[in-house]
Amino acid sequence: MPTRKQRELREKAAQVRTNGEYNEDAAAWLDRWMTESNEGTRNDRECMAFDAMLDAYGLGGIPSGQWNSLFDHATRINTIFEKATTWMNEAMMGEVTNYSPTATFDEVILTGIELLKPDGADGDPTGIHAEPDGTLLFGTINIEGEHRKWKFDTIKELADRWYDENDATLPDGDDPVTYASIGGSPVNTMDGTFFGLLKGLGIDNG
Known part of the structure; x- marks a missing residue:
């Protein structure tokens, strides 16, 4: 039985892509929860968001080993990209550069669907x-x-x-x-x- 938070995450994850379109508002909500919430560790929150997005794509039944590998790949990319955007922000005196873990997760999942x-x-x-x-x-x-x-x-x-x-x-x-x-x-x-x-x-x- 999913918890209230799991249901909420699945609802937002399902909104990330609606009718084939990427929903930036829903993605921004997931981004904020992953980066700013005090619920568990950030890695825990990213795992929950990634799982919710898999469910939204109807992939909850895929063997976990395959998707764990994709999640590891996604988090490594996020770490590299976040460091790059932080460096850019400092180099450009605080100018904001858009960075979205949700967008990266979405791309990795879409690619995984094709690969598998x-x-x-x-x-x-x-x-x-x-x-x-x-x-x-x-x-x-x-x-x-x-x-x-x-x-x-x-x-x-x-x-x-x-x-x-x-x-x-x-x-x-x-x-x-x-x-x-x-x-x-x-x-x-x-x-x-x-x-x-x-x-x-x-x-x-x-």
């Missing part, structure tokens, strides 16, 4: 698993809190753009990476940043 999607009834692969071998997919969060998705047919394609001095469109080196896979298999992002991804792929070890 089973084959179709006819045996055909679905989601990320349908990508041809060698296709590199990853997501990043920029300093403004925007989630971006990237796709490269080969690692060389990313390497060529990384070393192209005229290409300024790639993520910043310290942008958090929300997920990364090659042909559906996870990629080690080292420290969870774009630089870490480049090192993990052997593109830039300097």
Whole structure:
């Protein structure tokens, strides 16, 4: 039997995405509760919010080991991103930079849904698993809190753009990476940043 707080969190989590749209007011409520409430530790509150969002997506019955791994990934990204925004705030003399743990959790869950999607009834692969071998997919969060998705047919394609001095469109080196896979298999992002991804792929070890 869920507690009153669990019911309240599930209600807000269900509002985060309504009719396919992201609800910033509901996300802001969850953000405030995770960061400002005195109920338990912050990690406890983040776990409860993450569980509530899984329930909102109808994923409460997914084996816990898979989602625990995703939660660990999400909290590591949040830690990196929070440090980056704190540094930016100080560097810009207190100017506020938007940061949302809820938005990161939402992105990680959406990505997890694709990564864990089973084959179709006819045996055909679905989601990320349908990508041809060698296709590199990853997501990043920029300093403004925007989630971006990237796709490269080969690692060389990313390497060529990384070393192209005229290409300024790639993520910043310290942008958090929300997920990364090659042909559906996870990629080690080292420290969870774009630089870490480049090192993990052997593109830039300097």
